[in-house]
Amino acid sequence: MTFQEQLLDNYLLISALLSWFVAQVCKTAIDAYFNKGINWERMTGSGGMPSSHSSTVVALATAAGISYGVDSAIFAVALVFAVVVMYDATGVRRETGKQAVILNRLLLDNPFAWTGKEFEKKLKEYVGHSPLQVLMGAILGLAIAVGMGYVYGYFG
Structure with a gap:
């Protein structure tokens, strides 16, 4: 075979x-x-x-x-x-996505406050699950x- x-x-x-x-x-x-x-x-x-x-x-x-x-x-x-994977998807990873939404909104509202290269791209918002x-x-x-x-x- x-x-x-x-x-x-x-x-x-x-x-x-x-x-x-x-x-x-x-x-x-x-x-x-x-x-x-x-x-x-x-x-x-x-x-x-x-x-x-x-x-x-x-x-x-x-x-x-x-x-x-x-x-x-x-x-x-x-x-x-x-x-473990399913628990993680609804826990830590979901919270990370929620935080990314807030950080991206802050970045869009005040783009001059961020000068580092780490903020050149939006953070991924789809990382966790309901x-x-x-x-x-x-x-x-x-x-x-x-x-x-x-x-x-x-x-x-």
């Missing part, structure tokens, strides 16, 4: 990557709908609906549970990893991992 075949045969990896990709496409489409145009940065950027972070890690944990059982060490590691965005990402990740479970033959 070639390296590429081995990668494509990896249910956990493909579930997680597909879940990330679908979440990013959804996020870009939702952003385009509300902002009346495509912002291609949304395809790789963080923040927004649904959370690609939670989609990815929940798909990984779900696939691990399906593949190895919920009593396995790999599932335990993946689940704890998913919880609990709803994380929940929707988690549901997407669960659905994709279960769907891929059928593709990989884990279900009848």
Whole structure:
């Protein structure tokens, strides 16, 4: 079996990557709908609906549970990893985004107060997620991992 075949045969990896990709496409489409145009940065950027972070890690944990059982060490590691990532997305990273909004507003209101090179570009405001965005990402990740479970033959 070639390296590429081995990668494509990896249910956990493909579930997680597909879940990330679908979440990013959804996020870009939702952003385009509300902002009346495509912002291609949304395809790789963080923040927004649904959370690609939670989609990815929940798909990984779900696939691990399906593949190895919920009593396995790999599932335990993946689940704890998913919880930490989702907690972080709604906590520290969300607060960082809120602070960026305020700092960008201050910079726009008084651009002459800032002289350093670190303020030549706006700070990223889309870095965290609301609990709803994380929940929707988690549901997407669960659905994709279960769907891929059928593709990989884990279900009848």
